Amino acid sequence: MSRGKRPKWMINIAIERMNILFERAELEFINHPERSDRYVELAKKLSTKYNTKIPEKWSRRYCKNCSKFLYPGHNCTVRLVNSEVNIFCSECGHVMKLPYRKEKKHKRRAKYESIKKRNDE
Numbered sequence: 639m640s641r642g643k644r645p646k647w648m649i650n651i652a653i654e655r656m657n658i659l660f661e662r663a664e665l666e667f668i669n670h671p672e673r674s675d676r677y678v679e680l681a682k683k684l685s686t687k688y689n690t691k692i693p694e695k696w697s698r699r700y701c702k703n704c705s706k707f708l709y710p711g712h713n714c715t716v717r718l719v720n721s722e723v724n725i726f727c728s729e730c731g732h733v734m735k736l737p738y739r740k741e742k743k744h745k746r747r748a749k750y751e752s753i754k755k756r757n758d759e
């Protein structure tokens with residue numbers, strides 16, 4: 639297949655497939671963790687091939703360093719440190735730091751809107 643931008647419908651299929659792969663990875667993790675890692679690998683390949691980001695829902699469910707599927711309470715620890723989400727991968731010891739900004743912004747906006755609503759009433 640040639641390089642370059644893919645049509646939208648193709649990207650949508652890629653996203654759908656990534657979702658399916660991660661859902662399966664989650665289901666199989668307890669009994670077959672090696673399968674989960676393989677699914678992550680496949681999803682990452684799709685993401686590169688179609689130049690599409692891994693769905694946000696799943697982007698924190700694999701290690702950016704060793705590409706292993708992460709299952710909180712089994713092979714990773716999730717902590718909230720200084721308004722940052724720290725995901726510690728027990729497989730390779732890598733810590734992923736994700737800013738909590740987005741969620742915060744969302745909350746602030748919700749608060750503002752509720753105040754506005756009250757004033758309008």
Ligand SMILES: [Zn+2]
Pocket residue numbers: 701702703704705706727728729730731732
């Ligand atoms: Zn790792």
